[in-house]
Amino acid sequence: MTLQIQFRQKIKQFALTYLADWSILLIVGLILYGLMIGSVLPKNPNVKLHEIATTDIQSPIDTVDTQATHAKRQEAIGSTPSAYAYNKNLGLMQVEKVGDLFDTIASVKKEQKISADSDQDQINTAIKMISDRLSDSADSHLSDNTLTALLTASDHDLQIAEDIASTGIYEAMNDKVGWNDLERVQDKASASLPSSVLNDKIRRALNDVLHSYITANYSFDANATKQNKQEAARNVDNVVIHQGEVIVKKGELVTNDMIRQLKLVGLLDDHFNVIPFVGLLLFTGFIIFIFWFEYYRFKEKHPQYSVKFLYIYAIIFSGAAALIKLCSYLKLTNVTGISFLVPLAMASLMIRILLNERIAIVSGFLLSVVGSVLFGISAKAALFDSTLGIYLFFSSLAGAMVLRKRQARPKIIQTGGLIALVNVLVVLSLLMFQNTPFSPLNTGLSLGFAALSGFLSAILTNGLMPLFETGFSILSPIRLIELSNPNHPLLRKILIEAPGTYHHSLMVANLAERACEVIGANGLLARVAAYYHDVGKTKRPKFFVENQMDGVNPHDKISPQLSRTIIISHPYDGADILRQYRMPKEIIDIAEQHHGTTLIKYFYVKAQEQSDKPIDESEFRYPGPKVQTKEAAVVELADSIEAAVRAMKKPNPVKVNNLVKSIFNDRLSDGQFDECKITLKELKSVEKSIDETLRGVYHSRIEYPKDLKMKKVNTK
Template identity: 85%
Template sequence: MLQSSPIKQKIKYVALNYLSDWVIVLIVGCILYGLMIGSVLPRDPDVKLHEIATSDIQSPIDTVDTQATQAKRQEAIGSTPSAYVYNKNLALIQVEKVGDLFDTITAVKKEDKISSDSSQTEINTAVQAIKDRLSGSSDSQLSDKTLGTLSTASDHNLQIAVDIASTGIYEAMNDKIGWNDLERVQNKASAQLPSSVLNDGMRQALNDVLHAYITANYSFDANATKQNKQEAASNVDEVVIHQGEVIVKKGELVTNDMIRQLKLVGLLDDHFNIIPFVGLLLLIGFIMFLFWFEYYRFREKQQKVSVKFLYMYAIIFAGAAALIKLCSFLKLTGVPGISYVLPLATASLMIRILLNERVAFASGAMLSLVGSVIYGISAKAAIFDAPFGIYLFLSTLAGAFVLKKRMARPKIVQTGGLIALVNVLAVLALFMFQNTPFSPVSTGLSLGFAALSGFIVVILTNGLMPLFETGFQILSPIRLIELSNPNHPLLRKILVEAPGTYHHSLMVANIAERACEVIGANGLLARVAAYYHDVGKTKRPKFFVENQMDGINPHDKISPQLSRTIIISHPYDGAEILRQYRMPKEIVDVAEQHHGTTLLKYFYVKAKEQSNTLIDESEFRYPGPKVQTKEAAVVELADSIEAAVRAMKKPNPVKVNNLVKNIFNDRLSDGQFDECNITLKELKRVERSIDETLRGVYHSRIEYPKDLKMKR
C-alpha cells in the first residue's frame, strides 16, 4: 500500500493538471460543434416544379454545371462558320489540262489519220484511243460525241477551239468559284462562245469542254473547319454555380432547369453525406487547438496559474459563441442592420482584463470565425458570412486593445465610444468595399446598431466582471485598482489606527512596484499588497515604533518573549483580518509571507542579554511560510529596507547603498528565497531599483540657518 501511494499521487496530478484541461477543451469544442452544425446540415428548399418560389435559394457550394457548359460549347460549335480555301493557281492548271486534251486529240488524229471523211468505225476507234490516253483525268468526263466532233475537226478549227476554250476557262476561273456558283459560271462561259467562227457541232463540243474543265477554286476545308470548331468550343468558359449565387428567386416560377441546378449543388439530395460533418469537425479542431495553445502560452508566462483560469476562459469563450447564436436569430425580425448590434467585443474585453492582450486578440479572431459560420447559417448564405466575420474581427480587436492599463473600470462613454467608433468605421468600410447602395433608412440603422453595440459591450463587461472576480476569486487589474483606493475601509482603518504604518506602507508600495516592473513581475499587485501587508499592526499599533508618536515604547516594560509574541503575530493577524474582509488570496499570501522565517534580532539579542540560559534562535524566528512569489519577495525586501532606512540617522547615498546590500545578502544567506522562483539576476536588479528609489527619497538637503529672514 505504501508503494502505491506515489503512483496514486502521480495519477491525481496528471488528472488535475492535464486530463481536466483536455476535458474542458473537449467540452468547449462540443458546444461549438452544436452551435455551428447548422452550416452542414442538409437544407431542404421548399420548392416544387411549376410553382412560385416562396424565398430565395442560394447555392451552398461552388460547382461546375457540366450540362450548361456542354450546351454553350455546342452553341459555339454551331455558330462557327466552315472554313474555305481559295486556289489561285487552279485556273492555270485547268488551262494546261485543256491544252493537254487538244494535244492528245491532235496526236491521235494524226496517227489514225482521222478527218471529216473518216468512217464512223475509224472515228469510234480514235475516240476510244483518246479516252484510253485520258483515262484517270477529268478529261475522261467528255462524251464520245464531243471527242468525235473534236477529232474530225480541221487543224485550223481545232486550234481556234483550243484558244477559245483556254481563254474561256481562264477568265471564268479568275474569280472565286464556290460549288454553289459553279453551274452559273459554266453556263455564263458557254454563253460567251463566239458563234461566228464555230459551227453548231464545235459549239456543242466546246460547251462540254468548258463544263468539264471549269471547276470550283474556292472549296470547303474540312481540317481547318474542324480545328476552328474545336478552338471555339475550348474557348467557352465552364459554367460555374458560385457559392451564394441565387438559383431560385422569390416570386419566380420554378422550372426544370432550376430543379436540375438545385440537384447539382446537392440541395435536393436524399442520401446522407458525412464529408461536411468531418470538415466542420476539422475546423473546430483547429479552433480548439488555437484555444489551448493560447491558454498554454498564458500559463507558461504566468506563475502558478490555477486551472480556474481555464474554466473562466472556457466559460467566456463558450458563452460568447452562444451569444452569437442567440443574436443570429435577430435577422428573422427583418430590421436592416440589426445583426451589427452583436456585442461580441465583450468577450475580448473581459479576456483582456482577466488574462492578457494576446489571448484576447487570438480569441477575438477565433470567435469572429465562429460568428461568420453561424451568421452564414442564419442568412441562408453558403457556409461563411465573410463580411460579417470581418466586422466581428475588427470589433473584437477594438475590445482587446481599447482598455487602458490603469483604468479602474471600462468607462461607458470613453471605452464604449471608442469601440462604437471602430464598429461604425468597419460597417462603412464594408458598405463601400461591397459597393452597397446607401439608403437613409438601412444605412442609418446599420450604423446606429453598430454604435449601440460598443456601449452594450461596456455595460455587459461592467456587469459580468464582478461575477467572474467573485466566483473565480480572480485578482484582475481592475480589482487591484479598486483595492488601491484610499477610501477602502481597511486602508482607512490603517490610516486612523496606525498612521505611521500607513505612511510606511505607502513608501513600501512605491519601492516594490518599481522593483517588480524592472524584473517583469506584477507591479500593480506588489503595490496593492504593500498597502495591506502590515494591516495586522492595527491590533496593537503602539507596539510598533512607527506609531509611537509620544516617544513611549511599551516594549521597555515587558519581557523580550512577550514582545516577540506581539511582533511576530502581526503578519498572521493581518492575514486573518484580510480574510475577514474577503480580500484576494494573493494579497493575503503577501501579508502572511512578508517576513518569511526571518529572525527578530533585536529581541533575540535582548533576551540573550537578560537570560543566563541558552536561548534557541528558532524561538525568535517568524514561523513562515517563506515567500512563494516574486511579488512577495520584493515586498519583503522593500518592507525591511524601508524600515531600516527610516530608522537611520542622517541617511546618505553611501549609507543607504551599504544597508541595501547588507539586507539583501542577509536574506539571501538566510535562505528566505529558497521557495520562490526569483533568480539571482533578478535579485540584483531589484537591489539596484530599491537603491535608486531610496536615493531619490533620502537625498541630501541644504541646512538653512535658523535666523534666515526673507528679504523684501
C-alpha cells in the first residue's frame, strides 16, 4: 500500500512539474499560431476580367515576372543593331587578284600566240585555259567578251588596262564600302575610267573588271551581331513584382495582364499549399523555445518561484499578443499613425515587476516580432511591418527599463511620460528615415498616438496588477513596498500598542535585508516580513520585555508554564492577525516560522528550578514549523541576535561578535535550518553581515565629561 501511495505521489509530482509546463507552452503556441495564421491563409481578391477594380490589390511577395522579362529581352534583342566588320586590307587583296588576272591573260596570250588576227576557235581555247587557271578565284566571273577584248589587246594596252584597273580598285576600296553602297562605288569607278587612253572595247572590258573586283569591305558580322544581341539580353534585369507593389489600382479596368500577374503572385491560386503553414509552425516554435528558455533560466536562478509564475507569464504574453491583434484592426480606420497606439509597453512593465528585467526585454522583442507579423497581415501588403516592429520593440524596451528597483506602483504621469517620450522619439526618427515631406497633420497624429500609448501602458499596468496580485496571491515588489509604508494599519497598531516591538522590528528589518542581499535572497521580502513578524505581540504587549517601559514584569506574578504559553503563542497569534488582514502568504509564513522549534530557555530553567520533577524540554519549545526559506532563516537569526544584543549591558564590538557567533552556533546545532535550502556558506555570510551591521550600531563612543566648562575666548 505504501509503494502504491509513493507511486501516486510521484505521478502527481511529474504531472505538476513537467506536464503542466509543457501544457502551458503548447497553449501559448496554439494561441500565437491562431493569431498569426492570417499570414498564410489565402487572400484571393474578388476581381473579374474586364471589370472595374473596387480596391487596390498589392503583391504579398517578391517574384520574377518571367513572361514580362522574356518580352523585355526580346525587345532588347530586336533593338540591338547588326554588327559590321571593316576589312581595310581587302582593297590590296583585290588589287593582287586583278594582277593575277592580267598575268594569267598575258601568259595564256603568249602561250597560244593570240593576237588581234587570231580566229575564234583559238581565242575560245585561250578563254577556257584562263577560266581553268582562275577557277579558284571567287571574283573570276568575267564575260567571254571581256576576256576576248583583253586577249586581243596589244601588250601595251593590256599593261595600261592593268594599271588603270588596279588603281581604280584601290581607290574605290580605300574607304568603307557597304553592300548598300557597292553598286554606287562600282559605277563611280567605271565613270572615272580615262577615255583618252582607252578604246571602247578595252573600256567595256575594264568596266566589267571593276564591277567584278570591287566588293564590299564593310560587311555584316554574324558572330559579332549574335554576341551583341546576347549581351543585350543579359543586360536586361528581371522584371520583379515587389512585395507591396500595387498590381491593380482601384477604379482601373482589370486586364488580362493584371489577371496574369495576380496568378503569378499566388493571389488567384485555388490549390491548397501546406508549406506556408509549416513555415508558420516553425516560426511559432522558435518563439515558444525562446519563451521557455528564458523562463527556465529564470526558474533555475529563483527556485522559490512556483509554476504559477509560468501561468502568469503565459497569460501576460498571450494577452499582449491578442491585444496587438485587436489593435491591428485599427488600421482599417485609415487614420494616419493609429497603429502607434498599441500599448505593448504594458506587457514589459508587468513582466518586469513580476519576474525580472531580462525576461521583460526578451519578451518585448518576441512580441514586437509577433506584432510586425500581425500588422503586416492587416496591411495585406507584406508579411512583416518592419516599421511598426521597430517601434514596438523600443516601446517595450522602455517599459522593461523605466522602473527603478525599489519603485512602487508605476506612477501614471512619471512612468507613462517616460515611455511616451521614447515612443515619440522612435516614431519621429522612423518618419525621418522615410525621407518624405512632413505633413503637420499626419506627423502630429502619429506622434500623438505614440505618446498616448505610453500613458495607456501605465494605466493598464496599474489596473491589471491588482488582479494578478489577488488572483495568484503574488507578492510583487510593488506590493512589498506598499506594505512597508509606516501608515499601514498593522504597522500603526504595532507602533501604538507595542512601541518597543516596533523599534525592535525596524532593527531586525535592517539586519535581515542586508544579510539577504549578501546571499542573493529577497532582501525586500525579508525587510517587510521583519516589520510584521512580531505583530502577535500586540495581543499581550506587556508580557514582552521591550514593551515594559515602567519596569514591571508581569511574568514575575505567573507560573513559568503560563509564561511559556503566552510567549509561544505570539508567532501564531501574529499569523492569525496577518491572515485577518489578508497579508501575503510569504509574510505569514515568516511570522509563523521565525522561532522554529527553539527552546524558551529562560522559562524552561525557571520551571526546572520550581519543580521537583524533571521537565521535558519539548514542553518549552515552539511547536514550529522550522524555517522553510532563506528569508525566514535570516529573519530568525536577525530577530534572536537583535533581541539578545538589546538586552546586553554596555555592548561593544567584541561582545556583539561573541554573541552573534554563540546564537548562530546554537541555532545550527539545534537543527533549526534543517528544512531550509540555505547552505553553511550562506549562513556564514549572514552571520558576518549581521555582525558588521551591529558593529556600526554599537561602535565605541567618546565619553564626554559631565561637567565640561567652556572657556571664554577673548575676541577683543
